[in-house]
Amino acid sequence: MTLISRRALGLFSAASIMALSAGAALAQDKVTIAVSIPAATHGWTGGVVYHAEQAEKEIEAAFPNIDVIVKTSPSATAQVSALEDLSASQKLDALVILPFTSEELTGPVEQVKANGTFIAVVARGLTDPSIQDLYVAGDNIAVGANTAKWMAEKLGNEGKIVVLRGIPTVIDDERIQGFTDVMKGTNIEILDIQYANWNQDEAFKLMQDYLAKYPQIDAVWANDDDMLLGVLEAVKQSGRTDIKYALGGNGMKDVVKMVMDENPMTPVSTPYPPSMVKSAIYMVAGQFNGQAPMRGSFKLDAPLITPQNADQFWYPDSPF
Amino acid sequence: MTSATSTRATPEPGRRIRWADMGPFLALALVIVIGTLINSNFVSGTNIANVVTRSAFIAIIAVGATFVISSGCLDLSVGSMMAFVTGIMILTMNRLEPSMGANAILVGAAVGLVVGAACGLLNGLIVTLGKIEPFIVTLGTMGIFRALITWLSDGGSIPIARELRDPYRPVYFGNLFGVPLPVVITLIVVLAGAFILYRTKYGRRCMAAGSNSDVARFSGVSVAWVRTLAYVIQGLCVAIAAICYIPRLGAATPTTGALWELQVITAVVIGGTLLRGGKARIWGTVAGALILEVIANLMVMSNFVSEYLVAAVQGVIIILAMLAHRFIR
Known part of the structure; x- marks a missing residue:
């Protein structure tokens, strides 16, 4: 057994040396x-x-x-x-x-x-x-802020919403900050913000719990499209009709497709591509x-993905 | 600790032992009472149905884990295995759908059971024939299964074909005489598990192998066979959980079943099964799975736990439950 594994190891290292020298050449x-x-x-x-x-x-x-x-x-x-x-x-x-x-x-x-x-x-x-x-x-702050602006406008600056956040990281903090800062300027009440770790299953459960806890929810924001899919399933199961909008973010292809198809509950998304x-x-x-020098900082904007521009953000062959 | 063990060993099987066995159920009742006091919506029919239904996955897998743990082993790979089996099942169903229609679900489920059993057999054989610590073996296969699902999905997700969604949906969302189907399936699995564990020769051999493997061996029990079979049962349970899981979100992703192994082991131990083997409590395991899910639900339903501290409060409650368990004895 040891002999075989040693031989395998020898072969393996010989192969990797060859690969390395090929790379060097x-x-x-x-x-x-x-x-x-x-x-x-x-x-x-x-x-x-x-x-x-x-x-x-x-x-x-x-x-x-x-x-x-x-x-x-x-x-x-x-x-x-x-x-x-x-x-x-x-x-x-x-x-x-x-x-x-x-x-x-x-x-x-x-x-x-x-x-x-x-x-x-x-x-x-x-x-x-x-x-x-x-x-x-x-721009993670813009991901949150642009979603919040759209949602506030559609709700007429009034209503009750719930938010699902991801894994405790700077990315998550910035999105939540961008979103809540915009919402502070409106009469919209954020009923709850809890972690669902950017996980579909956890988002499904959390949304079920939100639905059980709050009799009236006007809109939901999951700060990532993976979670949004879990949220939508929970809303569908509950049969509730009070939820007007459920939005995500990130530009996942399934969600961009929903935007393209003018889904009434998810008519926009925000890219963090x-x-x-x-x-x-x-x-x-x-x-x-081409000797086209590029130096400096480039911050890609997070424009809303709408049915009009969705095809630019849609990668049907990508896994995401 | 010694005094607790000696009290238990005294030949007077009176009330004390019954109380100890009731531990997990009392804890569950307590958590439910607290939940009712915190938020009246907690006892609403929908909420209870949601919580019980979604605890089905952990409960089903934990029934298998009760076998593995009581026979003196451990399986850390169940979460990853669940994701892997889910991926294979969806790929099979999608491949067969054009020619078979909705029947592809049945074939896919059968394939899932075979793959689950094979994964369990693999774990079991490496543990018993390879004579390697179960912790290390299943830590290795945990990585292998997780990598396989990530590879199969290119890091994205494997969605089930649109045409299969509607015929398959009732397996999670449907109900039988008002009882959600996953709950019915869990009950069947638990009853079968309880029968095998408490009423068959194999169940007694499981306990024997777990409490003292040398003694078991000398009395003619093939410990290796008993443990291998326990892993196969575990694999089958994972596959059954996967069958109920797919219709919920209709996709397998690299994060499917992440960290479920820890929830499963916690459920088994809260339920009164000894982590070192030799004693199994199937119904306790179910109570354990429910306790975990109810606590998670309460964290959201209550308003006084900061979202940053949820995991800490859950940890404290679990430790308190175990301490209470010990003192009731």
């Missing part, structure tokens, strides 16, 4: 762009992986001298190791990174930069912004091919 006559992103553990990161892989295919086809390497990591520590592995085995001309956490990844990214690598940070900023050459992110990683990779590629 390629790197000599090619520009290498490394992309480090979280592994697909839920819908949104699944979308990130999909768009990164699409960008890899498209850019490598369009610019044969550019090699894009997409590496996914299941945790912050794994991402730090992935950065070490990537930069140890080859010279990186650019790194596009969606950091798991700001604090833990700042140091390792700084070390990669010390070798002269162009750094593009996506979605979550590093603790020290001077490390990044390019920063592309969505995983495709922002693709925008960043394209910007970096422009740097190395």
Whole structure:
């Protein structure tokens, strides 16, 4: 048994050395762009992986001298190791990174930069912004605020609503802050805000409980489309007719499709698109091919997705 | 601790032991009374039906876990296994739907049972033939099943075909003489579990293997076989839970069943089954599953717990329940 596993180990390491040297050989006559992103553990990161892989295919086809390497990591520590592995085995001309956490990844990214690598940070900023050459992110406050403005207008600044929030993180805090700040300026009463961890099942249960607790709910906001699907199922089961609107956020394809089909309960959504990683990779590629330099911070807006523009936000082949 | 054990060992099976067995049910009654006082909507028919129905998944899986735990093992992989089985079932149903119509649901369910049993068998064989600690084995398969569902879904979700939604929906949302179907299915599973555990030779061998595996072996019980079969039963229970689960949201995602293993183990232990094996309380397990779900429901129904502290309050209530359990003895 030990013999077999040792042999397997030997084979495996031989293979990985060959792969490494092949990578090194390629790197000599090619520009290498490394992309480090979280592994697909839920819908949104699944979308990130999909768009990164699409960008890899498209850019490598369009610019044969550019090699894009997409590496996914299941945790912050794994991402730090992935950065070490990537930069140890080859010279990186650019790194596009969606950091798991700001604090833990700042140091390792700084070390990669010390070798002269162009750094593009996506979605979550590093603790020290001077490390990044390019920063592309969505606007979580606008996700909350734009949804709140639309909802307040439709409800005529009156009514009772409930809110489902995600996992305790900065992303979640900002969305809730953007939403509640707008609602403070209206007569709309937020009856309850509870965590459902961006999970469909938990959102379903929480919505059932909200429905049992409050006899009158005019609208619901789940700050993510995954949760919205759970909410809609609970509302459907209850047979209640007082709920006029149930909105989400993020631009999940099922929900964008509902918007396209002019669903009366969910007529709009707000994007925090995983495709922002693709925008960043394209910007970096422009740097190395067409000599179209891109530096600075780019904040993607969160415009309302409506039946009129929904087709721009709809990716039928994406998992998200 | 020693005194508690020796009291229990005294040859006087009077009231004391009955009270101890009643523990989980008293705790459940207490939680319900508190709930009624906190919010009158708590006892509304809809709320009670919702809570009981959604506790079905944990209760069904926990029946299987009662077998595994009482035979002296542990299964951490049930949540991931549930997600994996759900994914396979949906993929099967979607593939067969064009040719078979609604019958695809039946075939899909059968495939789910086979896959569930096979997953359980895998866990069981690695534990018994490989002679590896169940904790480590099932921690490994937990990762494997979770990765498989993530891979199958590309990190997104696997939705069931539109055409199957309506014919399948009643399995979660329907009812039989006013009792929600998942509750009926849970009752059947619990009755079957209780029969096997309390009335058959296999059930007694399960206890024997759990209380002292060496003694059991010397008395001619094949401990490896008993434990492997317990894991297969666990796998079947996971599949049954998956059958009831799919019509609720109609999709499998990488977060389906996340952390359910902990809820399942908590339900089993609150119910009075010993975590080290040798003693099983099937009905207690059901009470445990209900207690967990009622507490979660109360956290939302009450207004005085900050949303940031919900998990802490739940933890305190569970520990208090276990302490009360010990002192009643």
